[in-house]
Amino acid sequence: MDAPFKENSAKKMRFAYEFTGRVAKHSFGDWGYTVVYMPADVKAQLPLDEYPRLRVRGEMDDYPFHGAWQPTGGEWYLMINKSVMKQGGYQLGDWIQVRFNIDDQDAVDIPEALQDCLNADRKLRLAWEKLTPGKQRGLAHQVATAKTIVTIEKRIEKLKSTLLGS
Numbered sequence: 029m030d031a032p033f034k035e036n037s038a039k040k041m042r043f044a045y046e047f048t049g050r051v052a053k054h055s056f057g058d059w060g061y062t063v064v065y066m067p068a069d070v071k072a073q074l075p076l077d078e079y080p081r082l083r084v085r086g087e088m089d090d091y092p093f094h095g096a097w098q099p100t101g102g103e104w105y106l107m108i109n110k111s112v113m114k115q116g117g118y119q120l121g122d123w124i125q126v127r128f129n130i131d132d133q134d135a136v137d138i139p140e141a142l143q144d145c146l147n148a149d150r151k152l153r154l155a156w157e158k159l160t161p162g163k164q165r166g167l168a169h170q171v172a173t174a175k176t177i178v179t180i181e182k183r184i185e186k187l188k189s190t191l192l193g194s
Contacts, residue, residue: 043086043127045070051113051122054105062113063105064088064124066097071104079133086128088112094131134161139172141180145188155191 049064066074074082076097084106085094091112097104106126108118118124138146146153156164167187174180 044129045073045084045086046125046127048123048125051108051118051120051124052105053120054100056100061105062108062110062118062120064108064126066104066106074130076104083131083133083135084128085131086126089116089125091115136161136164136168137172138164138168139180142168142171142184142187145184149188151192152188159191 047067047070049067052063052065054061054063074097076082076099080099081096082104083094083096085092087093088108093109093112095106095109097106108124112118116122116124146156159167171180171183171187174183
C-alpha cells in the first residue's frame, strides 16, 4: 500500500466521517497496538469532550470494524484488529482508509449463549442490568472470545458467580 486512495462517492455517503491514515504502532508499557491516529480536522468534528472514548462503527478500507477512539496525550487512536490487518495484508506505514459513524455509546453486543442465560435467570439479568455498559461489554467480550463450547460455559459460570456472589 503505497499511497492514499480516494473512495467512491457511494461509500462517502454512507459514513459521516472519513480520512486516510497510516498504520502505526502505539506502545503502552509492555504492550503494543496496531493503530491509526485521528487527524486534527476529524477530531474537531467529534464530541470527544463528552465521550473521550467515542464508540464508532465503520470500515477500514472495505473491512468492517467497530471500536472506540482511545485518548493518549492529546491525540486519539483507533486499534486495527488482527483480522483487518491480515485480510488487508497491512504493514506498519501502509495507508488505510477509515470511514465511520458514531455508534450508540451504550450499545453492548451480547453473545447468544450469554443472552440465553440472562433471559432464563431473572436475578442474573437484574444484576447484569446494574452494570455500566462498559463493564457489560468487558464481560460480554470474555464470553464472545471463547473458542469452544466448554470455554463459553466456564466463562458464563464465572460471570454468574461474580454477579450473584455464589
